[in-house]
Amino acid sequence: MAGVLYEEATRVYPGSDRPAVDALDLDVHDGEFLVLVGPSGCGKSTSLRMLAGLERVDGGRIAIGDRDVTHLPPRDRDIAMVFQNYALYPHMSVADNMGFALRVMKAPREEIARRVREAARLLDLEEFLDRKPKALSGGQRQRVAMGRAIVREPKVFLMDEPLSNLDAKLRVQTRTQIAALQRRLGVTTVYVTHDQVEAMTMGDRVAVLKDGVLQQVDTPLHLYQHPANVFVADFIGSPSMNLAEYPVVADEAVLGELRVPLSRETLKALQDEGGDRVILGFRPEAVEVVGEGEPAGFPVTVTVVEELGSDAFLYGQYADTADPARLAQTVIARVDPADPPAKGERVRLRIQPGKERLFSAVTGRRLPT
Amino acid sequence: MRYHRARFVAGFLALPVLLYVVYVIAPYAQAFYIAMTNWRGVSATPQFIGLENFRRLLDDSVFWRAVAHNGVLLVLMPVLTIGIALFFAFLLNVGGTSGVAGIRGARFYRVVFFFPQVLAVAIVAVLFQQVFQPRGNGMLNSVVTALGLEPIGFLSNPDIALWSVLGVLVWQAVGFYVVLFSAGMASIPRDMFEAASIDGAGRVQLFFRVTLPLLWDTIQVGWVYLGIAALDVFAVVWVMTAEHGGPDSSTTVMAAEIYRNAFQYFRFGYASAMGVVLFFFTVGFAVVALRLSRRERVEF
Numbered sequence: 001m002a003g004v005l006y007e008e009a010t011r012v013y014p015g016s017d018r019p020a021v022d023a024l025d026l027d028v029h030d031g032e033f034l035v036l037v038g039p040s041g042c043g044k045s046t047s048l049r050m051l052a053g054l055e056r057v058d059g060g061r062i063a064i065g066d067r068d069v070t071h072l073p074p075r076d077r078d079i080a081m082v083f084q085n086y087a088l089y090p091h092m093s094v095a096d097n098m099g100f101a102l103r104v105m106k107a108p109r110e111e112i113a114r115r116v117r118e119a120a121r122l123l124d125l126e127e128f129l130d131r132k133p134k135a136l137s138g139g140q141r142q143r144v145a146m147g148r149a150i151v152r153e154p155k156v157f158l159m160d161e162p163l164s165n166l167d168a169k170l171r172v173q174t175r176t177q178i179a180a181l182q183r184r185l186g187v188t189t190v191y192v193t194h195d196q197v198e199a200m201t202m203g204d205r206v207a208v209l210k211d212g213v214l215q216q217v218d219t220p221l222h223l224y225q226h227p228a229n230v231f232v233a234d235f236i237g238s239p240s241m242n243l244a245e246y247p248v249v250a251d252e253a254v255l256g257e258l259r260v261p262l263s264r265e266t267l268k269a270l271q272d273e274g275g276d277r278v279i280l281g282f283r284p285e286a287v288e289v290v291g292e293g294e295p296a297g298f299p300v301t302v303t304v305v306e307e308l309g310s311d312a313f314l315y316g317q318y319a320d321t322a323d324p325a326r327l328a329q330t331v332i333a334r335v336d337p338a339d340p341p342a343k344g345e346r347v348r349l350r351i352q353p354g355k356e357r358l359f360s361a362v363t364g365r366r367l368p369t
Numbered sequence: 370m371r372y373h374r375a376r377f378v379a380g381f382l383a384l385p386v387l388l389y390v391v392y393v394i395a396p397y398a399q400a401f402y403i404a405m406t407n408w409r410g411v412s413a414t415p416q417f418i419g420l421e422n423f424r425r426l427l428d429d430s431v432f433w434r435a436v437a438h439n440g441v442l443l444v445l446m447p448v449l450t451i452g453i454a455l456f457f458a459f460l461l462n463v464g465g466t467s468g469v470a471g472i473r474g475a476r477f478y479r480v481v482f483f484f485p486q487v488l489a490v491a492i493v494a495v496l497f498q499q500v501f502q503p504r505g506n507g508m509l510n511s512v513v514t515a516l517g518l519e520p521i522g523f524l525s526n527p528d529i530a531l532w533s534v535l536g537v538l539v540w541q542a543v544g545f546y547v548v549l550f551s552a553g554m555a556s557i558p559r560d561m562f563e564a565a566s567i568d569g570a571g572r573v574q575l576f577f578r579v580t581l582p583l584l585w586d587t588i589q590v591g592w593v594y595l596g597i598a599a600l601d602v603f604a605v606v607w608v609m610t611a612e613h614g615g616p617d618s619s620t621t622v623m624a625a626e627i628y629r630n631a632f633q634y635f636r637f638g639y640a641s642a643m644g645v646v647l648f649f650f651t652v653g654f655a656v657v658a659l660r661l662s663r664r665e666r667v668e669f
Contacts, residue, residue, distance in 0.1 A: 053567075081564065083564060087558065101568035104568055
C-alpha cells in the first residue's frame, strides 16, 4: 500500500509547444480515492498514463510510496489499470484474463486459482469464469476488467473512464459499487473521468484540471462550495453556477437594478488588481422566488422549466433590461418541485444573502470575502 | 418476383463464370486429358494411353527428388519466413523501448524490408548468383576467404545448394510478410499491449501471449500463401542454380521438371501428368493447412 506523488510532472507531446500536463503537483494519500476531472483535452488521461508508465515524463518526477518511478517501465510499478474499453484479452477466458498478471509473475497455479475465485466472488463473476469476453455484456466486461486489477493486489489502482461505455443506469449502479469496493480494499486509487457527477460522488478528493494545469484539489463538498476560480465554479455542479461579469460602482456590484454590496476585503483585492468589474456567481439553489414587491430581487421571464420530480429547475432570461449582454444570459434557479412556475411566466428572484461567490474579472480567481 | 431475382443474379454471374470456365476450368480439364496421352506437341491427334504416364512417373527418381525438395521447402520456407517476419514486424510495431511503439526508424525499415518484393524474381536469382559466386570474388565467399576459410560452394556443392535456394526464397518473401503482419498488429487495439505491459509482461511475453494469438488469422493466411508458393517454386531454381535444378538434380523442384519435360524434351503428356500430381499436392496442402490451423476465431 502506498500513496502517489506527482512533483512538477510535465509531459510535452512531440511537435507541440504547449505541455499536455504542465508541472502537476499532486499528493495522493495512502488509501485515498482521488478523481482527476476536467473537460476533454485537459490532460487528465495523460497524467494517469504518466503514472502508469505508458507516457513519458518530460519533467519533474512521480513517486509511488517511497519509490521514484519516473522512468520505470509499467511492469515494474506494481500498479493495475482499468481501461475505458476494458482491454480484455479476447483470446482468453475470464479466469485467464483475471489471472494473467499472476501467470506472468509465475505465481503457483493453486494461488492463481484461489485469488481469481476470490475476486470473481467479490464481483459476482463466478458463473462466467470459463467464458470469453465477447460472450459477456458490457457491465460484465467492466467487472472483469475490475477483477483483473483486483487479483493483482497492486499498490495503486488506475482507472481511465471505466464507466463511460455503460448505459446511464448501469453507470450509476457501478459507480457506487466501485466506490464501495475501493473503500473495502483500501487501495490507493486514481480515477479519471470527464463527468463531474462521477467525480463528486466517488472521490475522497477531486482534482480539477484544465489545459494541463491543475486548478484545484479538494473534497467534493469544499470544491462545490468554495471553488478556487471561475473555471472550477462553472465546471463543478449540475446545472452549473450562474456566472456573469458586472461593473462595480461605489462598493457595490451592479446587476441592473439590483445592487450586491461588496465587503472591504473584496474591494481591496479589486483595487489591488486595478479592476472595476467583478464576476459574480450563484448556484441555482442559492436563489429563491420572492414576491413582486421585494426590493432585493430581480425579475426573470421563464423560458424552460425542467421538472425532475425531486427537483425542478427554472431557466429564464432577465426581464426589464435593454442591455443585450444581460438579455443573452440564462439564469438557472432551483424552484419548489411541488409548485414550479409556468413557462412564459414572470417571476422575481432573489439571491440568498451570503450565497454569492465573487471572482476577479482579470484573473478569474476567487476574491476574498 | 422470384424469377426476376434469379435473372438478376444470373446476369451478374454469367460473365465471371464464363471467364472462369474458359480460363481456369477448361485448361485444367485439358491438362487432365493431355496427361493421359503421349502428346509430344506436334501431332494433331495425340494417342490416348490411359494412366501409363502416371505409372512411369512412379519410377521417375528425378521427379521424386523434386517432390522431396518441394516438401523440404514446404515445411521450412513458411516456418522461416513467418518466424523472421513476425520478429521484424513486432520490433517495428510493438517492441520499441518507450511504451507500445516501434523501434526508432521503424518507418524507414518498413520500406527497406519491402525492397526485395519489388524486384522481379529473375533479377533476384541473377543477383544471388553473384552473391553466391564460388571463389573469392563472390560477395559471401570474399568474406569467408577473408576469414581464412575455404570458399563454400553455395551453388556448386549438392549438399548445400538447396539451402542456398531456401535462403533466397526466404529473403525475397520476408518483406511482404513484415508488411502484412505490421498491418495485422496495427489492427490490434493498443490498450491490449498496454494492459499486458502493466500486467507485467515483458517483450517476450507480449509477443507470445498477446501478439501471436491475436495475429493468428493473419499468420494462417500467410502460411497458406507461403505453402503454395513453396510448391510452385520455379524461377529462382531455374535461373540461379547450375543445370536448372542442379548440380545433379540436388535443387530441382516439380515445376522445373514440368518445364524441362514439356519444353526441352517435348514430352507434353508426361509433363501434364506431373502437373496433375502437383495440382493434387497443392489442393491437399490447402485442405490440410486450413483444417490444422482452424481454431476459434478471435473477436474483439
